[in-house]
Amino acid sequence: MVQQEFENIAADLRQRIIAVARAYRLDADSAEDVAQDAMLKLWTIREKLNGTKAATALAVTIARHLSVDMLRKTRPVGLDKATPADSRFRQPDAMLESSENERWLDVQLELLPTKEYAVLHLRQVEHKSAGEIAAIVGISVASVPTLLARARRRLLEEMKRRG
Known part of the structure; x- marks a missing residue:
């Protein structure tokens, strides 16, 4: 694929990549990061791509892998x-037990x-x-x-x- 062909499909590829990243529940900034990285990888191998269909399939695969990598890097809360949990929906005995456990742990x-x-x-x-x-x-x-x-x-x- 030559540079002109790649530039023609780049906008569509970027949108697909962002959609894949968002499907993995990444926030907008992280999805943009995934799109940026994926587009850079695609750009470096553009000569080896055989048409729009192959580029799209590869873009989706790269986006999926980058999204999973990004999710693995995030630290748990x-x-x-x-x-x-909202205390209005908790039973009184569960609330009492929880407060006793907290006091015990503090001690x-x-x-x-x-x-x-x-x-x-x-x-x-x-x-x-x-x-x-x-x-x-x-x-x-x-x-x-x-x-x-x-x-x-x-x-x-x-x-x-x-x-």
């Missing part, structure tokens, strides 16, 4: 950012040694790296995973005791 977290709590909080809530945690808490980088594992183990043991 942490518990601190998750929105709780258990307060009982952790200061450094273990700090490491656990920085890692789980603030999503800091081991190097950042070490700098903030004032410990070695090698101590961070040890303290984190120790804090998690203490909480797990307490959960098992609680039943």
